[in-house]
Amino acid sequence: xxLTYVAVVVLASMVxxxxxxxxxxxxxxxxxxxxxxSLAIVISSQFAPRMVVHHEPEPEPEPEENAGVEAEPQVxxxxxxxxxxxxLSVDDSPAEHVTGPPPDKKAEVDIDDLDSxxxxxxxxxxxxxxxxxxxxxxxxxxxxxxxxxG
Numbered sequence: 001x002x003l004t005y006v007a008v009v010v011l012a013s014m015v016x017x018x019x020x021x022x023x024x025x026x027x028x029x030x031x032x033x034x035x036x037x038s039l040a041i042v043i044s045s046q047f048a049p050r051m052v053v054h055h056e057p058e059p060e061p062e063p064e065e066n067a068g069v070e071a072e073p074q075v076x077x078x079x080x081x082x083x084x085x086x087x088l089s090v091d092d093s094p095a096e097h098v099t100g101p102p103p104d105k106k107a108e109v110d111i112d113d114l115d116s117x118x119x120x121x122x123x124x125x126x127x128x129x130x131x132x133x134x135x136x137x138x139x140x141x142x143x144x145x146x147x148x149x150g
Contacts, residue, residue: 034134038141041132042149114143122146 114122122142126133131149133142 035141035144038133038137038145039148042145045130045132046149111147114146 117125119139119142122139123133126142126145129146129149131145133145137145
């Protein structure tokens, strides 16, 4: 009888350990998939291909030549209108040159200094840069997103 009890205890402990291992693997898989999804969102938002539309000029149809009929001259009914130049003129006088970074350049954040910032500050930086993040993301996840975004 004691051998039966020992066998049941050994089998039960093996089932318990295996179920714990499966739970741990499931937890790690979920964690990795969340990280990959966050990186995919950042990459797709930063490196989205630009849609460029190329208009090919349509070739003008050639007039058909008839042997016995003379071609009538084409009369334009629309007057030739030159398109207005909507570009601004640029004055290269030296008094107007501005030194310093361009105004659209966002303030760069030191990557080594990210660990000292709070999670709220990191969320503000991510929001300013337009990088999506989860509301419940941990500070380490936010730091990794900022490092990945460069």
